[in-house]
Amino acid sequence: MPASIEGDWRKKTIAYFSRHGLESAEQTRISLFVLAIKQANSMILSKVEYNKLDWTAYSFLHNQYYREIELATLLYRATAWSSDMSIYMEMAQFDTKFWQKTQIGKYVWGSITSDTNFFEYLALSHAFMSEIRFIPLFPADWKLETPFLQTLYNMEVESGRLIQTQIRLLKEMELNLGLAEKEMLVEKKRADVENLFKDFLALLNREE
Amino acid sequence: MPYMIYKRHSVYYEINGKKDQPLIIFINGLTQNTALWGVQTEQLNELGYQTLTFDLLGQGKSFKPILSINFDENVDVLHQLINEVGAKKAYIAGISFGGVTAMQFALRFPQQCKGLIIMSAFSEMDNRLKMLGFNLYQGLTLVGLNMLLDLLLPINLSSQYLKENEQRLKSLRKLSLAKNDLYAVQNLMESINTFEGFTGELKKVKTPTLILNGEFDYLTPRWCHELMRQNIKNSRLVIIQHAFHAFTIEFPMITNRLFDYFVRKVENNTWKGDQTVWVATDNPKSKEVLYPYHGDHMRAICIAPLKEKDTEKPARRPGVKKTKKAAKTG
Numbered sequence: 001m002p003a004s005i006e007g008d009w010r011k012k013t014i015a016y017f018s019r020h021g022l023e024s025a026e027q028t029r030i031s032l033f034v035l036a037i038k039q040a041n042s043m044i045l046s047k048v049e050y051n052k053l054d055w056t057a058y059s060f061l062h063n064q065y066y067r068e069i070e071l072a073t074l075l076y077r078a079t080a081w082s083s084d085m086s087i088y089m090e091m092a093q094f095d096t097k098f099w100q101k102t103q104i105g106k107y108v109w110g111s112i113t114s115d116t117n118f119f120e121y122l123a124l125s126h127a128f129m130s131e132i133r134f135i136p137l138f139p140a141d142w143k144l145e146t147p148f149l150q151t152l153y154n155m156e157v158e159s160g161r162l163i164q165t166q167i168r169l170l171k172e173m174e175l176n177l178g179l180a181e182k183e184m185l186v187e188k189k190r191a192d193v194e195n196l197f198k199d200f201l202a203l204l205n206r207e208e
Numbered sequence: 209m210p211y212m213i214y215k216r217h218s219v220y221y222e223i224n225g226k227k228d229q230p231l232i233i234f235i236n237g238l239t240q241n242t243a244l245w246g247v248q249t250e251q252l253n254e255l256g257y258q259t260l261t262f263d264l265l266g267q268g269k270s271f272k273p274i275l276s277i278n279f280d281e282n283v284d285v286l287h288q289l290i291n292e293v294g295a296k297k298a299y300i301a302g303i304s305f306g307g308v309t310a311m312q313f314a315l316r317f318p319q320q321c322k323g324l325i326i327m328s329a330f331s332e333m334d335n336r337l338k339m340l341g342f343n344l345y346q347g348l349t350l351v352g353l354n355m356l357l358d359l360l361l362p363i364n365l366s367s368q369y370l371k372e373n374e375q376r377l378k379s380l381r382k383l384s385l386a387k388n389d390l391y392a393v394q395n396l397m398e399s400i401n402t403f404e405g406f407t408g409e410l411k412k413v414k415t416p417t418l419i420l421n422g423e424f425d426y427l428t429p430r431w432c433h434e435l436m437r438q439n440i441k442n443s444r445l446v447i448i449q450h451a452f453h454a455f456t457i458e459f460p461m462i463t464n465r466l467f468d469y470f471v472r473k474v475e476n477n478t479w480k481g482d483q484t485v486w487v488a489t490d491n492p493k494s495k496e497v498l499y500p501y502h503g504d505h506m507r508a509i510c511i512a513p514l515k516e517k518d519t520e521k522p523a524r525r526p527g528v529k530k531t532k533k534a535a536k537t538g
Contacts, residue, residue: 136386160352
């Protein structure tokens with residue numbers, strides 16, 4: 001069954017946030033989750049610096065690399081970090097799950113060239129930017145006036161702009177694959193990320 | 209609510225109302241979703257109609273293809289959906305982007321189309337419409353989904369409505385941001401890239417057709433709907449007073465009365481598709497739904513014929529008193 005059919009976990013999360021708000025425990029978990037993704041993504045994007053300047057995708061990926069680092073720094077600063085050490089241990093374990101579930105390690109080594117491996121990475125980073133969105137999960141009457149909420153909002157808006165690189169490359173990269181095969185690949189990556197996000201939200205609202 | 213599987217992709221739909229009653233199907237505009245037909249569904253069900261709303265591929269709760277969306281497939285999805293719910297024929301109502309799909313459906317599957325309601329749509333694009341579309345696309349891709357929604361609000365709704373519904377619109381905007389995905393809306397917009405005008409083909413539409421156009425709709429203005437009126441023989445054009453592009457949201461009671469009027473006429477075999485132009489009432493409780501339009505419906509101003517007396521009077525600036533000389537000469 002397609003993942004988009006199961007939407008109850010979103011409803012549960014919205015209900016959780018409307019009851020609990022965003023205390024330091026929630027902020028810490030969210031930030032550690034987002035930062036793990038941004039750090040892994042930055043590791044891969046840093047390889048683009050070895051590519052030639054005249055490669056069309058270079059300037060876009062170069063820009064994305066620095067924006068990811070900048071956004072991660074902003075999130076570090078805007079988070080009300082919890083003093084509960086168990087949260088950090090728990091999220092370190094979840095970090096392992098993230099590496100396993102998304103198989104992101106596959107893309108850390110080797111150079112970036114227009115091949116299937118790079119196509120898969122683009123599909124994965126597309127899924128990170130499009131699937132992992134917290135703002136729609138917060139109650140509609142929340143004002144974005146706290147540093148944490150404002151930063152999350154800015155990150156998600158910025159992701160909307162950055163994702164254009166993934167969209168164009170996924171659509172236009174010439175590969176020895178048919179459209180159906182390409183679609184299968186990107187849907188697989190999206191499902192992986194959606195499941196990861198679901199697991200994270202389940203961890204977040206497990207008291208419920 | 210159920211899902212239909214189309215080519216291994218899920219399509220979300222809601223069917224309401226009594227079975228075996230006339231079925232009205234609503235096709236969403238670009239950033240719409242099934243929830244936005246709530247008022248239509250509720251009232252039309254009370255009037256005894258069955259309604260079907262659904263999210264196109266890329267919208268709301270339906271599957272959102274990442275790489276591309278083929279515009280023609282919207283028609284195939286609708287065709288399969290009608291079969292899925294076991295209906296033989298339905299009234300197909302589409303707004304904006306959905307209005308284009310409604311017309312194409314009537315061309316490809318006339319046997320399943322009992323009546324056609326086209327709202328704020330187009331069958332071809334002039335340079336202005338192309339540029340407006342491009343600006344919306346630029347807003348989406350260069351700034352984001354929030355920019356597209358902000359650009360669409362004043363296109364869709366009147367100033368008065370925007371003022372009176374500020375809080376509600378904020379919630380709707382947030383809901384829209386949550387339900388829509390940038391890449392999916394972008395794919396829907398890009399699916400128009402291959403769009404080719406089909407005005408000439410509209411002559412083949414024999415289905416009873418109600419064409420609705422907002423008085424002040426500047427995204428799809430009068431000429432877009434005039435082409436439909438001229439080419440679809442069994443049609444009537446109705447102008448919705450004071451309305452912009454999204455009159456189903458701003459004037460749901462009036463549009464519901466128009467849907468009811470049209471479907472009843474077709475069901476009773478009293479529909480007169482005579483290509484005439486009408487104006488919808490602006491009072492939801494008025495006895496009459498439609499008034500005949502006299503004058504040039506393609507113009508925004510009505511020029512009255514000059515009377516002899518008018519030609520003799522020179523124009524006088526307000527606040528300037530008549531001099532004796534001027535008073536003498538009239």
